[in-house]
Amino acid sequence: MPADLAVLGLAHSGLPLAQAATASGIGTIGYDPDASTIAEIAAGRPPGDAPLTAAEVRRMLARGFRAFSDPAVLGRVRTAVICTPTALGADRALDLAPVLTAARTLAAHLRPRTIVILESSVYPGSTEDVVRAALEEGSGLRAGRDFHLACSPTRLDPGNRRHDYTNTPKVIGGLTPACTEAAAAFYGRLTDKVVRARGPREAETAKLLETNYRQINIALMNEMAVFCHDLGIDLWDVVRCAETKPFGFQSFRPGPGVGGPGVPVDPNYLPYHSRSLGYPLRMVELAQEVNARMPRYVSQRAAALLNEHGKSARGARVLLLGVTYKPDLPSQEGAPAREVATRLKELGAQLSYHDPYVPQWRVAGHPVPRADSLYEAAAAADLTLLLQNHRTYDLQGLAAKAQLLLDTRGASPTGAAHRL
Known part of the structure; x- marks a missing residue:
């Protein structure tokens, strides 16, 4: 079924985003290539180290959230947010392979006018040099013209009882002013304040x-x-x-x-x-x-x-x-x-x-x-x-x-x- 939002990567930042969107009434689906992650969520349990309780996952499911390992579902959403985790490798460089893989997967199902947002922690320039390149090459569409592309880094602080998704400002930087505004309109449904970067x-x-x-x-x-x-x-x-x-x-x-x-x-x-x-x-x-x-x-x-x-x-x-x-x-x-x-x-x-x-x-x-x-x-x-x-x-x-x-x-x- 069509959904407003697809969250790619259901780990420590992706699942909380899906939780916030679902609680705000946004039709949300999750995508993760790990079948065990999907099975855990379907059973009402948080996968791995995701900072949610089983009760919170069950509430998400009751509100209509569903998680999939089939990327075909990505072709039916208006907004897609890449939340795949990145970490330092032995050479002290960030491993961007999961982000690149997610972007390539999304590209095969990308439709015109979709809003694509990168939340994963990356190097400066990665939204344009890595994600944009993969999306354009795999879809034949052009960022900023055929679809919107923006970066809004996660600011999640798991366990923080004072600051949550609603009262933590979201920084948004789009490829074009129109991309920024499209992403800002999406996050405006989740948070009290958006901050527009250049x-x-x-x-x-x-x-x-x-x-x-x-x-x-x-x-x-x-x-x-x-x-x-x-x-x-x-x-x-x-x-x-x-x-x-x-x-x-x-x-x-x-x-x-x-x-x-x-x-x-x-x-x-x-x-x-x-x-x-x-x-x-x-x-x-x-x-x-x-x-x-x-x-x-x-x-x-x-x-x-x-x-x-x-x-x-x-x-x-x-x-x-x-x-x-x-x-x-x-x-x-x-x-x-x-x-x-x-x-x-x-x-x-x-x-x-x-x-x-x-x-x-x-x-x-x-x-x-x-x-x-x-x-x-x-x-x-x-x-x-x-x-x-x-x-x-x-x-x-x-x-x-x-x-x-x-x-x-x-x-x-x-x-x-x-x-x-």
């Missing part, structure tokens, strides 16, 4: 700036955490004081590493891009280096804390609390917990874990035992290591039960635990 490159680069800003500031806080620990300074009290400044300061928090789909990107790491500037974004490189060091630092702090209390890391029973990348969500994408666990295992520690959102967990191909009784496990462990602060954790109670508690999130009451 073009797709400006919209793409706004996302780049937002992501790198977060990563660089977290890296600064991670460096401050190491600095303050070495000098015997309470970092968390420093942050408490600094964030009272009403101007010129935005508070960030250190942690065991940085996870999630938002990765720091240097746009010069684009092998096929002939317009590379020939020099790196040094701040981004440094942020990557600093944040990538944190799992090792946390494992070293854990070993040192055990040693201070007369215990060796070898043979020590270590309980890891929270192995997801964000509190109160099941996604483990980029979460530092796995590297922390790997390093502790290399030191000879005996690991167990607890996470209310992760029923099974593997590290280096081997299952890690899950603690069924949290307080009993904390009492039995030589060290309890908080990596993610889920709301269900009573840190005051855990601190009272645990032999040693190392809090990497600064979430425990002052004096109740050793903090990063």
Whole structure:
């Protein structure tokens, strides 16, 4: 049946977009080539790490949402949004293959006057150089003349109870002014405010700036955490004081590493891009280096804390609390917990874990035992290591039960635990 919207890619950003559109009364279908993803949604369950609950998926289905693995459905929509995930490869370049594949799939079914929008995180220029080229080549249509093309990077913050699709402004940059207005009219049905960029490159680069800003500031806080620990300074009290400044300061928090789909990107790491500037974004490189060091630092702090209390890391029973990348969500994408666990295992520690959102967990191909009784496990462990602060954790109670508690999130009451 015809639909107003098709969402290509039903992962961490695509499914929430489909949810918002369905809730707004927009006839929405989803497309994903992964048959298991489609089967999970049809059964009323969120696929993989999608940040929705089963109840939310069932509500979408009740409102008419359907997901397909047959791309033929893409020829019956007015608007198509590409939400396929991108990630950094081993060469530190963004892997745009999923975006290119989605664009080619859509091109085979593209009709005139369709609005095509790219939400995936990409390099500046990708909407025109990658998506536009694939759509025009595969469809025989011309962007800006036969169909509208725009970029509107995702700004999803899973689990945020204050900012959702409705009250988070959407940045939109179209290939032409008419493309921008067509995309703005679509998003105007979902959000209270749209922000028009001069073009797709400006919209793409706004996302780049937002992501790198977060990563660089977290890296600064991670460096401050190491600095303050070495000098015997309470970092968390420093942050408490600094964030009272009403101007010129935005508070960030250190942690065991940085996870999630938002990765720091240097746009010069684009092998096929002939317009590379020939020099790196040094701040981004440094942020990557600093944040990538944190799992090792946390494992070293854990070993040192055990040693201070007369215990060796070898043979020590270590309980890891929270192995997801964000509190109160099941996604483990980029979460530092796995590297922390790997390093502790290399030191000879005996690991167990607890996470209310992760029923099974593997590290280096081997299952890690899950603690069924949290307080009993904390009492039995030589060290309890908080990596993610889920709301269900009573840190005051855990601190009272645990032999040693190392809090990497600064979430425990002052004096109740050793903090990063």
